[in-house]
Amino acid sequence: MSLFQATLQWLTDPAHWQGNDGIPTRLGEHVHLSIESVAIGALIALPVGIVLGHYGRFGTLAINISNIGRAVPSFGILVIAFEVFGLGDLPIVIALTALAVPPMVTNSYVAMREVDPDIKDAARGMGYRELAQVLRVELPLAVPLIMAGVRTSAVQVVATATLAALVAGGGLGRYIVDGLARSDNPRTLAGALLVAALALSTELLLAGLQRVLVPRGIQVLNAPVVQRATTFKTA
Amino acid sequence: MNRIRGSYLLVAAFAALATVAAACGSTNTPAPASKGTITVAGFNFPESSILAQLYGQALAHDGYTVNYKLNLGTRKVIAPALQSGQIDLYPGYAASELEYYNNSAGEATADPAATTVKLNTYLAKINAIALTPSPAFDGNAYAVTKATATKYSLTKLSDLTPIAGQLVFGAGPECPTYKFCLPGLTSVYGLHFKQTLTLDTDGPATRAAFKNGSIQVGLVFSSDADLNSLGLVVLQDDKQMIAADNVVPVIRTAVDTDEVKNVLNKVDAGLTTTDLVTMNGQVELLHQDADAVATAYLQQHNYFS
Numbered sequence: 049m050s051l052f053q054a055t056l057q058w059l060t061d062p063a064h065w066q067g068n069d070g071i072p073t074r075l076g077e078h079v080h081l082s083i084e085s086v087a088i089g090a091l092i093a094l095p096v097g098i099v100l101g102h103y104g105r106f107g108t109l110a111i112n113i114s115n116i117g118r119a120v121p122s123f124g125i126l127v128i129a130f131e132v133f134g135l136g137d138l139p140i141v142i143a144l145t146a147l148a149v150p151p152m153v154t155n156s157y158v159a160m161r162e163v164d165p166d167i168k169d170a171a172r173g174m175g176y177r178e179l180a181q182v183l184r185v186e187l188p189l190a191v192p193l194i195m196a197g198v199r200t201s202a203v204q205v206v207a208t209a210t211l212a213a214l215v216a217g218g219g220l221g222r223y224i225v226d227g228l229a230r231s232d233n234p235r236t237l238a239g240a241l242l243v244a245a246l247a248l249s250t251e252l253l254l255a256g257l258q259r260v261l262v263p264r265g266i267q268v269l270n271a272p273v274v275q276r277a278t279t280f281k282t283a
Numbered sequence: 284m285n286r287i288r289g290s291y292l293l294v295a296a297f298a299a300l301a302t303v304a305a306a307c308g309s310t311n312t313p314a315p316a317s318k319g320t321i322t323v324a325g326f327n328f329p330e331s332s333i334l335a336q337l338y339g340q341a342l343a344h345d346g347y348t349v350n351y352k353l354n355l356g357t358r359k360v361i362a363p364a365l366q367s368g369q370i371d372l373y374p375g376y377a378a379s380e381l382e383y384y385n386n387s388a389g390e391a392t393a394d395p396a397a398t399t400v401k402l403n404t405y406l407a408k409i410n411a412i413a414l415t416p417s418p419a420f421d422g423n424a425y426a427v428t429k430a431t432a433t434k435y436s437l438t439k440l441s442d443l444t445p446i447a448g449q450l451v452f453g454a455g456p457e458c459p460t461y462k463f464c465l466p467g468l469t470s471v472y473g474l475h476f477k478q479t480l481t482l483d484t485d486g487p488a489t490r491a492a493f494k495n496g497s498i499q500v501g502l503v504f505s506s507d508a509d510l511n512s513l514g515l516v517v518l519q520d521d522k523q524m525i526a527a528d529n530v531v532p533v534i535r536t537a538v539d540t541d542e543v544k545n546v547l548n549k550v551d552a553g554l555t556t557t558d559l560v561t562m563n564g565q566v567e568l569l570h571q572d573a574d575a576v577a578t579a580y581l582q583q584h585n586y587f588s
Contacts, residue, residue: 229455230456
């Protein structure tokens with residue numbers, strides 16, 4: 049039996065779809081860890097990037113400081129955090145948050161910087177105050193780039209959350225780590241495929257979210273010329 | 284430490300000079316003929332390099348020309364290389380070699396001699412042989428912190444039996460299904476831990492878990508250099524459960540002469556687990572070179588006299 053067939057068999061075995069080590073449980077743990085980490089990362093990164101990008105100051109500093117999270121291996125952060133905080137989700141959430149922050153800081157900073165100064169001037173001229181200008185003019189224009197950062201972070205976090213299995217944690221990484229240790233190749237490959245599928249779904253889901261968040265006018269602005277023209281005709 | 288390193292460098296420099304001088308001299312008067320060439324390989328971890336150097340330098344002292352292929356890789360690299368004759372000799376570990384060549388048939392036991400006999404039935408098929416296993420052992424070991432050992436006065440694994448229910452055990456992901464790990468601890472020693480954590484096999488996560496008290500009992504390797512500095516005590520395997528991963532040279536039958544056998548057996552017979560721990564410490568913690576550590580050991584134990 050080929051590895052591919054064995055993996056397929058592993059994935060379709062009903063026994064692997066129930067219990068504490070079943071796919072639904074592990075998937076739930078994986079998603080839980082990932083959402084927690086990306087959400088905390090966004091709460092830290094987006095305000096920093098957006099505010100600094102709006103004022104156009106200290107961007108290099110913020111981007112470089114946050115990049116430490118990318119430069120230091122997640123496994124290193126994980127082991128140190130595990131030693132300090134012990135068992136539980138906290139060490140892995142710390143490691144993943146450190147990974148999630150940099151792309152979101154960089155992208156939100158650049159997104160705000162890239163807003164056309166003429167548009168900002170126009171907003172001022174029409175009587176927008178600063179907060180309103182940020183919330184109603186600059187942010188909507190910046191959403192595509194900001195969301196690109198969120199997507200990058202989320203996909204990285206989903207892929208890296210497999211590390212949780214190395215410090216007695218759960219998630220889909222369990223299958224990869226256990227499979228490797230027991231020379232159970234179908235289990236390892238099934239785990240890897242599940243993580244890849246989850247990462248792809250994350251990307252697609254966030255792309256959908258982006259479509260909802262980007263105002264219609266800007267979607268039109270970014271669309272190909274032909275489409276833009278027809279849209280304007282019918283509008 | 285620097286002073287020691289410095290003196291090694293000096294020795295190495297003189298050795299290099301001497302080699303050059305000897306090479307120059309040999310153009311006129313031929314050096315004593317080599318007894319043959321032997322290629323010694325080692326796995327990709329420091330202890331294996333040390334062992335390969337011990338064997339290699341002892342053979343070189345006896346008059347063989349020795350080539351080294353250190354840090355060659357895992358068994359998946361070493362075994363085919365031995366079979367094809369690219370290497371002649373490597374330092375193996377009786378039980379692990381057996382379970383590799385028999386495709387994990389689970390034939391290894393706690394008896395090094397019996398395990399080696401069994402191993403040789405498989406090695407014969409690839410024209411190789413394992414010599415006499417050394418008392419030096421690098422295999423699974425179960426450790427507790429000094430604090431835990433004092434609290435419950437633990438020295439051997441069977442001491443754990445009555446109190447295992449209060450302790451958390453940590454080991455690698457293969458442990459729950461590996462005969463000489465959790466199944467063995469349960470069936471041979473009757474240990475039923477409060478909880479078993481899946482960490483790594485003797486890696487940073489296990490060390491971190493010991494430090495923060497997440498586990499009280501953990502799997503380590505018997506020849507780890509840092510057990511002492513981590514404050515860990517290895518519990519004695521008093522019911523002979525753990526597989527006999529004693530150091531044993533695996534050699535191609537083509538180069539397995541009585542003389543080679545004598546040289547290697549002599550090294551193996553003198554080597555102890557404590558020696559391994561000491562030498563591993565010199566290489567891993569003091570960052571000395573494996574060849575210098577091996578030379579110093581052989582000199583101290585009068586192999587060169």
